[in-house]
Amino acid sequence: MTGTRSTPPGRAGRMRLRHSLDVAERGADLLEQKLRILRSEHELLVSAEAVAARAWRELLPEAERWLLRGLLLSGEQALDAAASGITQAEVAVHWTTSMGVRHPATASVSVPARPSTAAAPANTALVHAEAAYARAVRAAAEYAAARTAAELVGAEVVSTRYRVRALRRHWIPRLREALDRADLALEQAEHEDGVRRRWATRTTER
Template sequence: MADLRTPPGRAGRMRLSRSLEVARRGADLLDQKLRILRTAHDRLLREDAAARDRWHARMAEAETWLRRGLLLSGEDALDTPPAAPRATVEVHWTSTMGVRHPGAVSCTVPERAPDGPPAANTALLRAEAAYAEAVRAAAESAAAGEAARAVGAETRTTRRRLRALRRQWIPRLESALARVDAMLEQAEHEDAVRRRWASESRRD
């Protein structure tokens, strides 16, 4: 790693000292941010897992009712085209330490039109309601997964930046400052020796 280029003498030492102070303060701030992000990420991962489990459970329930309905009325019971429009999803955004991510989601699944064709049997009606719940659960799972992904990505970026500061940049500044201090001490020692020689020469 190349040496830092700094002005000679005390001006260079002052610049290095300021840079080192800024780097240490930045590392402290990044460390605080990382702790907050880790806590948030752990929480979001748990929420993501729970939302995914709910989605899978709702899908399993819906498929169970669908199979029962088809056993009762046959596959022809699904030939009637749906009369209801598609579900609508609205994502409500929030932020964690500057990271924008889904905070909640609203999913509206339209009910069966009153004048539409009725379900062939009660099981298919239950399947229809169960699939509506599965759609809502899927939207919540997608939002939770995206939130965990976004905060996780920022957590990894912050960890890399903190590691670079602590393992590379701060040690470089400390080494450069130590070299400048040694050079200044050597220069002061040599100057003191020259003054002493000059003083002894004048007495002679």
């Protein structure tokens, strides 16, 4: 934003101030509209984050319970044998944009099937644990995506609110004061010019 100190005197300066004030007010209106949309979007994302967090916190203890049962039945060596040959899961994050903010929309997890060459789990508890951990990993990915989206949009809400506040509380009042001063100076200059003209006319007539 151009400072008011650099405004030239006279009508040109007043026109520049008027234009700057109009631009600032339109900008504030647009930012407030953006802020309303972002707040609504943020509320939805926070709700989605809470749902995803609850799902993850419910699934993880279930997987841990099945794992503990499997370890108690067959020992840690059974877990090592069941895990050998298993490849890692892959997470894909799908992104979107809301009001200029790029954030995760969803996250998908690809859990590879157990290879035919891999040893089968030693007991059914480990089988249940494997399936439960797959569900927990998917829930964790969805929770991470929802939390990141809520944080990114929330940060933009704060930034936009700060910009609106700066315009409404500081920049626009400063421009209005400068415009009032310019109007007063222009009115005074026109009055003085009129007085000089009348004086010059009277002097000529005499």
